Amino acid sequence: MDTMTIDVFTRDVLGKKVETLRRKGITPLHLYGKGMSSRSLQADGSTLIKLISQVGHHIPVYLKLDGGKERELAFVREIQRHPVTNRILHADFYRVDVRQSIKGEVPITLVGEAPAVQVHRGTLIQNLHRISVECLPMDMPERIEVDISILVELNQSLRVSDLTLGPGITITSDLEEVIVRVSPPRAELPTAERPGTVQEEQEKQ
Amino acid sequence: MFQPKRIKYRKAHRGRRRGNSLAGSQVTFGDYGLKATSPAWVTARQIEAARRAITRHFRRGGQVWIRVFPDKPVTSKPAETRMGSGKGAVDHWVAVVRPGRILFEVAGVGQELAKEALELASQKLPVNTTVISRSDGQAASE
Numbered sequence: 317m318d319t320m321t322i323d324v325f326t327r328d329v330l331g332k333k334v335e336t337l338r339r340k341g342i343t344p345l346h347l348y349g350k351g352m353s354s355r356s357l358q359a360d361g362s363t364l365i366k367l368i369s370q371v372g373h374h375i376p377v378y379l380k381l382d383g384g385k386e387r388e389l390a391f392v393r394e395i396q397r398h399p400v401t402n403r404i405l406h407a408d409f410y411r412v413d414v415r416q417s418i419k420g421e422v423p424i425t426l427v428g429e430a431p432a433v434q435v436h437r438g439t440l441i442q443n444l445h446r447i448s449v450e451c452l453p454m455d456m457p458e459r460i461e462v463d464i465s466i467l468v469e470l471n472q473s474l475r476v477s478d479l480t481l482g483p484g485i486t487i488t489s490d491l492e493e494v495i496v497r498v499s500p501p502r503a504e505l506p507t508a509e510r511p512g513t514v515q516e517e518q519e520k521q
Numbered sequence: 522m523f524q525p526k527r528i529k530y531r532k533a534h535r536g537r538r539r540g541n542s543l544a545g546s547q548v549t550f551g552d553y554g555l556k557a558t559s560p561a562w563v564t565a566r567q568i569e570a571a572r573r574a575i576t577r578h579f580r581r582g583g584q585v586w587i588r589v590f591p592d593k594p595v596t597s598k599p600a601e602t603r604m605g606s607g608k609g610a611v612d613h614w615v616a617v618v619r620p621g622r623i624l625f626e627v628a629g630v631g632q633e634l635a636k637e638a639l640e641l642a643s644q645k646l647p648v649n650t651t652v653i654s655r656s657d658g659q660a661a662s663e
Binding site: 397398399400402437438439440441442445499501502 | 541542543546547552556558576579581582583584620621622628629630653655
């Protein structure tokens with residue numbers, strides 16, 4: 317995947333007044349990193365939403381500053397969202413050096429079908445959705461694919477230690493952590509305990 | 522039903538429910554979640570009824586996480602009692618829910634089944650809700 321670029325502009329509106337920017341469809345940003353002072357920036361809200369949905373927190377992007385030639389390689393660090401509407405309120409970008417390894421969280425994608433689910437009707441529960449790795453910024457994988465077709469028995473699980481990643485990528489997550497497991501099916505409720513009894517129980521109490 | 526094992530003070534003030542939820546507004550454990558969009562006190566009984574509605578709809582399989590706990594005591598005076606003579610006895614327990622709070626999360630089932638189960642659970646609760654998915658926190662129907 318080619319490194320994406322987003323146009324960002326220096327922001328003069330600071331503090332609580334940034335709400336006026338949000339009403340115009342502009343999202344406030346911050347850029348910071350090693351050896352630089354934090355910069356207040358802004359970008360078009362809809363462009364930022366598209367960018368974040370594609371790169372997440374683990375794919376580097378170029379920030380093109382004030383429409384000029386100056387650009388910075390950065391990762392999306394923290395995203396503040398509205399608790400109810402989930403609208404992006406503010407985003408932090410972390411500038412990185414291409415030659416220095418950094419830590420990042422890469423999403424896990426399950427591939428294949430687990431025979432334990434199809435044959436034994438178990439439930440596939442994914443405990444870990446992101447894995448922490450350390451590598452050079454441009455080597456950061458888009459996703460880590462975990463093949464679940466080896467889950468044949470109930471209660472079988474895959475751990476972080478079962479993963480094999482490419483050269484130059486080190487796992488920093490706990491190796492004993494369970495990524496995915498197949499839990500046995502719950503016994504189906506007898507007919508007598510089916511819905512309708514909740515109200516009756518409440519009435520009894 | 523949920524209730525604290527031990528408490529520091531027997532009775533609590535009512536408090537206010539202004540603003541939005543400061544924590545617990547993203548799907549963290551499961552794949553789909555039920556998010557409150559209005560404030561309310563949710564009683565332990567309502568939480569249990571909603572939980573049962575979800576697990577019964579799943580029949581078998583699936584996992585449910587309850588993201589709220591009723592840790593606030595609500596007192597009431599007996600019927601036909603004159604005013605005064607102090608605060609009443611603890612009657613039930615509630616969870617203070619503010620808009621944005623994830624109430625339940627589910628995993629291990631398909632989107633349709635999860636949505637149906639969470640909508641059934643929503644019927645048992647005194648809050649307006651929306652079903653959201655983990656992927657981007659957007660409504661599951663989108």
